[in-house]
Amino acid sequence: MNGPQLGPSVAALEAWSKSFLSGQDPDVRDALLADSRVASYPAGALICNASNGDYRVALIHSGQIRAQITSWDGRQATTRYLTAGQFTALPAMLTYGAPSSLAAVTSCEVSVLNPNTFRHLLRTRADLCYEVAVHLAESTYETVMHLEDNLFGSVQQRVSRHLLEMATSTVKGLLVQSDQSELADAIGSVREVVSRSLKKLEDTGAIRRSRRQIWIEDPRLLQSFASSNATVRNKDLAVGNTAREAGLKARNE
Template identity: 75%
Template structure:
């Protein structure tokens, strides 16, 4: 693996350049990354279970799902993270969080040292501000997922999840999973998900092949996933003729 002059991997530097911290001073970047370790996780791996077992990880490649699991095993997705995202910042600041992290696809990350991160934040106001903005944006994303889970239909939740999980390949957008995993991910049951998948397949939005789901029409699938009432209201207002004073 290629190394930076400070011993930092090229993959870590590339991921950092895509993160919300890319504009920070090189000294902060080098201090954090030099005190990190590169780890890989196969698809489906439970990275951490939440509470005090958390991972502050800068994602080099792959997609990670943050989820909350109920006492009876049901799961709710709170957000997804991909290249350049940094996981578990709330847990780092509060010494634990209820969400677990799972590798949706094969992932490579730099696991950052939370003690080093906290020390740098205490000494740098601009770093603190950027983390605060990032946490605010993350909160909005989480609220959007909760909106889906509370008010969205199974088809809406399933469509959004498929779009989030999709990996680009030479043959198109591919989701490698099964109905049971999908049901767990959106807080439903296998039989209901099977019916929703059939409806999506009948419309031509997706094509199923055992554990593979190919997204044939991303735009159509996105229309099924949309639960943003503001977007719908804006669309309705654009589609109506403008009022005239005459």
């Protein structure tokens, strides 16, 4: 990790504008970012382990971060992926720790926030508290969907979903920079099984592999492999988004 850089940055302000708190009063933004520091992590770095009380509340400027849980025998399973404009470890901030950890999927830059400042604002700003509560509820539903895949989905479905979530857009197309071992860790499987799954996807033309690079050639085809319940889930997400928009409209009125 690079040395700390005090105060907000242009990148932090841009990330805030993409976050679920972008509609908050500027004084909330300024209070949090003024008490923050900028940090960067290389791909593959363990950012923190909240199960040991080491949680990192951060606003992501760039890159991708994986939230994961680890079993007693060392196996890992990903609960969600986080990208620019999203916050890490909000539940851990409220409970002073959580049974999870954060790892950098790609090189990333974040604003590390002061949890004491954040907690103080939540105690004194009802509008902020409500918005964070709604966000945490939505995140819970998202995590449940991910766990459903990990518990009941086939390896093929889990690999396909993780490839879609890990992909970053480049001038040459959608790219996943990961090897088979890292992907196996992400879905809680083993390298040999993941290798067979990737070969099948490559044979169908959904992906193309080159060393540590996996190019998504046909996102729609890969999505069809990702979940047999994709249609149902998309409908559920659409209903949820419509309900939230209606709630926000009612609140503003």
